[in-house]
Amino acid sequence: MxxxxxxxxxxxxxxxxxxxxxxxxxxxxxxxxxxxxxxxxxxxxxxxxxxxxxxxxxxxxxxxxxxxxxxxxxxxxxxxxxxxxxNAGHVRPDAFRGFTAYAKVHGEEQALKIIANERLVLEKVDEFTRKHNVPCDFSLTTTFDVCMTPEFAAYAAESLDAYKKAGGDTSHVKCHQGEEAQAKTRVPGAVAAYEWPAGSSHPxxxxxxxxxxxxxxxxxxxxxxxxxxxxxxxxxxxxxxxxxxxxxxxxxxxxxxxxxxxxxxxxxxxxxQPNRAQAHTLIPTPAFAAENALTNTFSLRYSLHHFYSLIQRGGDGTLVLGVSRSNPTLSAETLAGRFSTDDTHYNDEIAQDALRNFGQIFPDYKAEDAMHGEGLEHAWTGIIAMTxxxxxxxxxxxxxxxxxxxxxxxxxxxxxxxxxxxxxxxxxxxxxxxxxxxxxxxxxxxxxxxxxxxxxxxxxx
Ligand SMILES: Cc1cc2nc3c(=O)[nH]c(=O)nc-3n(C[C@H](O)[C@H](O)[C@H](O)COP(=O)(O)OP(=O)(O)OC[C@H]3O[C@@H](n4cnc5c(N)ncnc54)[C@H](O)[C@@H]3O)c2cc1C
The missing domain is CATH 3.50.50.60 (FAD/NAD(P)-binding domain)
Incomplete structure (x- = not known):
C-alpha cells in the first residue's frame, strides 16, 4: 500500500x-x-x-x-x-449564492438542480429525524447569511438576481437590508442579511x-x-x-x-483534495445565555472565501464556531497548512482569529468580562474532501x-x-x-x- x-x-x-x-x-x-x-x-x-x-x-x-x-x-x-x-453542526442548504459559480462549471440547469437538491436534503433530514426519533439534537430553524461588507452584499444580490432569472425558487428566502438586517441578526456591522430555512444537529x-x-x-x-x-x-x-x-x-x-x-x-x-478545517466551541457569556441564546444559525461573510459559521445548541447552549478554510488575514504558513490530512491538533492562529472576529461581529458578547468557565472551551480539526x-x-x-x-x-x-x-x-x-x-x-x-x-x-x- x-x-x-x-x-x-x-x-x-x-x-x-x-x-x-x-x-x-x-x-x-x-x-x-x-x-x-x-x-x-x-x-x-x-x-x-x-x-x-x-x-x-x-x-x-x-x-x-x-x-x-x-x-x-x-x-x-x-x-x-x-x-x-x-464538523460545525450546520445542516445548511445553499439557497441561491452558489448558483453563478455552479452554472459556470456545470451549466444553469445543473446549478438549479444542485441548489434544489440541498433544499431537499434539509427536508429529508428533518423528516428522517422525526420519523425515527433520532436523538441527534436536530433543530429546524432559519439561517442568516450575513453580508459583512458592501462588496459581499453586492455579490450576494447579483447571485440572487441571476438565480431568479434562471427560474430558481426564492419564495423561502427573505432579504433584510441595513438597520433591519442589524436588528434581526444582532450584528451591528451587517450590511445586509438573507434568511432561509436551515438546521443544526449533533453530527x-x-x-x-x-x-x-x-x-x-x-x-x-x-x-x-x-x-x-x-x-x-x-x-x-x-x-x-x-x-x-x-x-x-x-x-x-x-x-x-x-x-x-x-x-x-x-x-x-x-x-x-483533502483540506483541513477547524471548529471551536464557546461557552456563552450572559449576552448569549438563557433568553439571549441564538435561535437561528449564521454564516458571517466578509467574502466568498472568508467567513465564519455559527450555531448555538439548545440545552447546553454551546456555541459552535466554524471558520472558512481560506482567510486572507492568516499567515502564509497557516494557510498552507490546510492542505493536510492531519487532524491531530488545532491551529492557534486560526482559533485566535475566530475569537477576535466573533467578538467584533457580536460586540455584546463581551469576552473581556467572561467568568472562569465561559469563553473558548475546545477547538479541533477535521478533513474535508474538495472535488x-x-x-x-x-x-x-x-x-x-x-x-x-x-x-x-x-x-x-x-x-x-x-x-x-x-x-x-x-x-x-x-x-x-x-x-x-x-x-x-x-x-x-x-x-x-x-x-x-x-x-x-x-x-x-
Ligand atoms: C471542521 C469541519 C466543519 C464542517 N462543517 C460542516 C457543516 O457545518 N455543515 C456541513 O454540511 N458539512 C460540514 N463539514 C463537512 C462534513 O462534515 C462532511 O461533508 C461529511 O461529514 C462527510 O461525511 P462522509 O461520511 O462522506 O465522510 P467522513 O465523515 O470523513 O467519513 C469517512 C470515513 O471513512 C473512513 N476511512 C477512510 N479511508 C478508509 C479506509 N481505507 N478504510 C476504512 N475506513 C476508511 C474515515 O476514517 C472516516 O470515518 C465540515 C467538516 C469539517 C472538518
Whole structure:
C-alpha cells in the first residue's frame, strides 16, 4: 500500500484529536466495535467508511431489504471518526449564492438542480429525524447569511438576481437590508442579511444512530480496520479487500471514504483534495445565555472565501464556531497548512482569529468580562474532501464493476448526504441513475474525469 499523507491517497491519521461531538459521545457502545476481531472471509456488501455517508448507506441497504448479516462496514479508526464527527453542526442548504459559480462549471440547469437538491436534503433530514426519533439534537430553524461588507452584499444580490432569472425558487428566502438586517441578526456591522430555512444537529449522534440501527439489524462494523488494498479475486469475478485483520471477498463495495477515497481508487488522487478545517466551541457569556441564546444559525461573510459559521445548541447552549478554510488575514504558513490530512491538533492562529472576529461581529458578547468557565472551551480539526468540480462523486465506478462511490462532499456533506447515500443504494440494488433523483453532474463516470483532465471544467471555489 502506498500511503501519501496530505493527499486523498492516504489512510486517516492514526492519532486524531477529539472534537466536541466526540467528547460528548464517548459511551457509544459501538465506538470500538470488533476492534480486535478478524473480518469474515466473505461478505456480500462492504461499505468502507463509517461517517454519515457510510452509516446511511448501510442503513438504507437494510431498509431496502438487504439482510443485515450481508453488510459489513469497515472503519479505519473509531466509529464515525472522520469529518462527520468533526464538523460545525450546520445542516445548511445553499439557497441561491452558489448558483453563478455552479452554472459556470456545470451549466444553469445543473446549478438549479444542485441548489434544489440541498433544499431537499434539509427536508429529508428533518423528516428522517422525526420519523425515527433520532436523538441527534436536530433543530429546524432559519439561517442568516450575513453580508459583512458592501462588496459581499453586492455579490450576494447579483447571485440572487441571476438565480431568479434562471427560474430558481426564492419564495423561502427573505432579504433584510441595513438597520433591519442589524436588528434581526444582532450584528451591528451587517450590511445586509438573507434568511432561509436551515438546521443544526449533533453530527456524531446522527452517525452513531445510523450505525446502531444497522448493527441492530445484523450488520457488522469493524473499527480500527482500514481497507488497505482491493484486488480482483483469483477467479476474476469478485473483489478481495485486504485489511490488517484478514482478506474479505465480496461482490459489492461502496466507497464512503471521502477525503481518503484515492487510497483505494488511486485514479481519484487529482480529483479529490483533502483540506483541513477547524471548529471551536464557546461557552456563552450572559449576552448569549438563557433568553439571549441564538435561535437561528449564521454564516458571517466578509467574502466568498472568508467567513465564519455559527450555531448555538439548545440545552447546553454551546456555541459552535466554524471558520472558512481560506482567510486572507492568516499567515502564509497557516494557510498552507490546510492542505493536510492531519487532524491531530488545532491551529492557534486560526482559533485566535475566530475569537477576535466573533467578538467584533457580536460586540455584546463581551469576552473581556467572561467568568472562569465561559469563553473558548475546545477547538479541533477535521478533513474535508474538495472535488475539482465542487460536487460529489456518486454512483457506479464504471471501470470496476461491483464498486460504487459516495464521496467528495466539499465541506457540505450534512446538506448533501441524505440524498446521495440513498441514491447510491438504489444504484447498488440495480436501479438506474434517474431513480436517484440526483443532479446528473453528481454521477461518477470516466467521462466526467476526462473532462476534468482536459480542463474543460474547473473548480467553483
Ligand atoms: C471542521 C469541519 C466543519 C464542517 N462543517 C460542516 C457543516 O457545518 N455543515 C456541513 O454540511 N458539512 C460540514 N463539514 C463537512 C462534513 O462534515 C462532511 O461533508 C461529511 O461529514 C462527510 O461525511 P462522509 O461520511 O462522506 O465522510 P467522513 O465523515 O470523513 O467519513 C469517512 C470515513 O471513512 C473512513 N476511512 C477512510 N479511508 C478508509 C479506509 N481505507 N478504510 C476504512 N475506513 C476508511 C474515515 O476514517 C472516516 O470515518 C465540515 C467538516 C469539517 C472538518
Amino acid at each position: 502506498a500511503n501519501h499523507p496530505g493527499s486523498s491517497r492516504s489512510l486517516p491519521n492514526t492519532s486524531p484529536g477529539l472534537s466536541y461531538w466526540q467528547r460528548t459521545t464517548r459511551a457509544f457502545p459501538s465506538l470500538l466495535a470488533n476492534r480486535h476481531v478478524a473480518v469474515p472471509r466473505v461478505a456480500k456488501y462492504v461499505v468502507i467508511g463509517s461517517g454519515i455517508s457510510g452509516a446511511l448507506t448501510a442503513f438504507e441497504l437494510l431498509e431496502a431489504g438487504v439482510y443485515g448479516e450481508d453488510v459489513i462496514i469497515l472503519e479505519a479508526r473509531e466509529a464515525a471518526s472522520g469529518a462527520s464527527s468533526r 456524531a449522534k446522527l452517525a452513531q444512530f445510523l450505525l446502531k440501527a444497522a448493527i441492530d439489524k445484523g450488520a457488522k462494523l469493524f473499527t480500527f480496520c482500514p481497507a488497505t488494498k482491493i484486488k480482483k479475486n483469483e477467479a476474476g469475478e469478485l473483489w478481495d479487500i485486504h485489511t490488517p485483520r484478514g482478506v474479505m471477498t465480496t461482490e459489492k463495495i461502496i466507497h464512503c471514504t471521502n477525503a481518503h477515497a484515492a487510497l483505494l481508487l488511486p485514479r481519484l488522487e487529482s480529483y479529490i 475539482t468540480d465542487s460536487v460529489p462523486f456518486v454512483g457506479a465506478i464504471d471501470s470496476l464493476p461491483g464498486q460504487y462511490i459516495c464521496a467528495g462532499f466539499n465541506g457540505h456533506g450534512m446538506a448533501r448526504i441524505f440524498t446521495c447515500a440513498p441514491g447510491v443504494v438504489r444504484l447498488v440494488l440495480g436501479g438506474s441513475w434517474s431513480d436517484t433523483g440526483l443532479p446528473e453532474c453528481f454521477q461518477f463516470s470516466t467521462d466526467r474525469l476526462s473532462k476534468l483532465t482536459d480542463g474543460s471544467v474547473s473548480s467553483v471555489w
